[in-house]
Amino acid sequence: MGICYQNGIGIDKDDKKAFEWYFESAKKYSHAQNILGNCYENGEGLNKDELKAFELYKKSAEQDYVNAQFQLGRCYYKGVGTLINKTKALELYKIAAEKEHTIAQNNLGSLFRNGEGTEKDFKQALFWYNKAADSGNKEAQFSVGEFYTYGYGVEKDEVKAFEYYKKSSDQGHLDAQFILGYCYYEGIGTKVDKAKAFESFKISAENGNVIAQYNAGECYELGIGIYKDEVKAFEYYKKSAKSGYSEAKFILGFYYVNGIGTEINKEKGFELYNEAAGKSGDENIFDKSENEIVDDLDKVNYWYHKSAENDNKFALYKLGEYHELGKGISKNEMRAFEFYKKSADQGFINAYYKLGCLYSKGIHLDVNKEKAFELYKIAAEGGNVDAQKSLASLYERGEGIEKDFEKAIYWYRKAMENGCQESKKSLDLFLK
Incomplete structure (x- = not known):
């Protein structure tokens, strides 16, 4: 009856009555204890009480109920009703994972990947990601794709990476949708297919990916994988620019100045040029008199x-x-x-970010994560949202700097405050 009241099955939904039934049932059944713990944790039908939730998860887990073992591991990982204990979280995730709990398998993979509660072990991480991926977990499928892309615990294999990205994308994983578009566009692990690249970018764009919005606009602008459509190009560039993507701001300014896909609005166009430059007011680089730049x-x-x-x-x-x-x-x-x-030497913040990217990826340079970290930090402190997200990622992974989860969370949140939707997704995954 508790389930019926909670979900409105054959009866009006009533969280309070659901709680009452779970409370009675919890006196005897581990399954009900686990659900009751959920009620206390989320404040469903009663006041929220994380300590009580932890106690109920623990009681249920001690009776060998796999879902409660997973929930208890999550409590130890996040500090829900108890102190954070990553080692204990790993132990409990492993117990649940060995009983084929898919999310526990994925989370266990992440602990081994990041060296939380144990030594970093890419092979163990891949083992558990594979188990979860084979059961259809889209997060794990995406992670397996990353492991094959970068050669973590396995030889690099672009074809296998593509296969796993596609599986994850087909289930709606936002980052996988974007990366799949990139694979189709560049022919990585598959044949070049600009039409499929556009489709993937468009799906990712509709789900809020800022760079995918820019890419979709570019596809419409240039007729890549889709017919040319300046109005639609304008729409996608506008979405991306609204989310703070400087590349899109510049192109959108160009569209306004020249009346491409919209009515001419030079004032708006020059405003966007200067926003893209990170300037405003007296610092403006562009003004209406500089007509030679607009044609x-x-x-x-x-x-x-x-x-x-x-x-x-x-x-x-x-x-x-x-x-x-x-x-x-x-x-x-x-x-x-x-x-x-040269631009960075003049103090231009966005240039520090771009240099950081080149050092991070090793483009015509040796990969140097320490140098990338230094440059991202300068740009992030100067307000560059992409650098803030990248800096958070380095702190999260311990690349170029010692791992520091508090600082990772701080910079993800900074980027979110500045309109980066991707940082919210990254933070949600990080805190999972």
């Missing part, structure tokens, strides 16, 4: 070169970006690095 991207590029000659830090940054992406000029990542460094 086409070739003229924009020309203006940047002219400005860069005078060490204009924003122009130097944009030249770095254009060389990195091959926009209007030949792609040249080494030149991109040079321009980003």
Whole structure:
């Protein structure tokens, strides 16, 4: 009856009555004790009481009820009704995982991956991720894809990575949807298929991925995998820009200035140019008198070169970006690095972030996570939202710096406060 009242099965939903039935049943049954613990933890039908929830999960777990063993592990991991104890969490997740509890298997994989409650062990992590992935857990499928991508505990295998990303994407995993689009676009682990790349970017964009929104806009702009549609390109660039993505702000400004996909609004366009540059008010780089920059991207590029000659830090940054992406000029990542460094030397915050990315990925450089950390930290403290998210990730994984979960949470939250929806997802996964 408790389940019926809680879920409104054949009767009106009533959390209070559900609690009463669970309370009576909990005197005899471990299953009911576990559900009652849930009621106390979430305040369903009564006042929230995490200490009581912990006691009930413990009582149920001691009777060998697998769901309670998992819940008790989660309590120890997060500090729900007890002190955080990652070693105890690992022990309980392992007990539940060995009984085929899928979420426990995935969480156990994450503990081994991150070295929480135990030594870091990629092979053990992959073993448990695989167990959960085989049972259809989308988080684990995504993690297995990452392990094959980066060669964690296994040889790199782009084909297998793609297979697992696709499985995860098919179940609605947001990051997998975006990465699947990238795989189709670049032909990583599969044949190049621009139409499928666009489909994946679009799905990810509709689910709030800022970069996917930008990519979908670019596909509509250039007719990549879909017919050209300037109005739709404008719409997706606008979504991405609204979420704070500086690349989208610049392109959106260009659209407003030239009336592409929307009515001409030069004031709005120049406002967006300056937002993309991280400037406002008296610091504006662009103003309405600079008409030579608004006609086409070739003229924009020309203006940047002219400005860069005078060490204009924003122009130097944009030249770095254009060389990195091959926009209007030949792609040249080494030149991109040079321009980003000159811009950073002038104190341009976004350039610090871009340099950090190049050091982190080892693009025309040796991978140097310590240097990436230093650069991300400067950019993050200067308000760059992408750097804040990247810095949080380094603290979470212990790359380039000692692992520090408090600082990871701090920077994920900072990025969230600045409108980064991806950081919310990362933080939710981190705290799971």
